[in-house]
Amino acid sequence: MPSRTVTISNRLGLHARPAMMLAECATSFSSNISIRRADGGDDVDAKSIMQLLMLAGTCGTKLKITAEGRDAEEALETLDSLVASGFDDE
Numbered sequence: 001m002p003s004r005t006v007t008i009s010n011r012l013g014l015h016a017r018p019a020m021m022l023a024e025c026a027t028s029f030s031s032n033i034s035i036r037r038a039d040g041g042d043d044v045d046a047k048s049i050m051q052l053l054m055l056a057g058t059c060g061t062k063l064k065i066t067a068e069g070r071d072a073e074e075a076l077e078t079l080d081s082l083v084a085s086g087f088d089d090e
Contacts, residue, residue, distance in 0.1 A: 003066040004076045005038055010089035014057030016049070018087035023049045025082055031069025033079070038062035046079070 008014055014022070026033045026046035033046035037055055039062065044051035046065065057063060063083070067075045 001066050001068050002072050002076055003064055004080050005062055005064050006080050006083040008057045008059055008061045008063065008083060010086035011059055012089055013059050013061065014052060014055060016053065018089060019049045019052040021087050022052055022079065022082060023047055025079060026075065029067070029069070029071050029075040029078075031067045031072045031075050033065065033067045033072075033075055035063050035065050038064050 010018065023046065034043040035046045035052065035055065036043045037057070041055070043066070044054060046052065055061075055063065065076060065079050067073075
């Protein structure tokens with residue numbers, strides 16, 4: 001199963017607005033997408049805002065994104081870019 005490790009770079013971390021952006025982006029793909037903290041913990045559904053918030057991702061947290069399905073690679077690339085952009089958080 002393809003995966004990517006990304007680092008949360010925005011100052012405020014994975015708060016409500018970035019979690020919403022991430023979930024909306026993941027929902028646009030048909031693949032099953034899960035995310036977990038790279039330092040351990042359970043996988044959460046990337047299409048669920050509430051589950052994403054449970055990751056408690058602060059600035060510098062590494063996340064492992066895994067996707068399975070016909071558009072998995074495209075989903076990983078898009079989600080990687082979203083996280084790398086810092087969710088346009090200023």
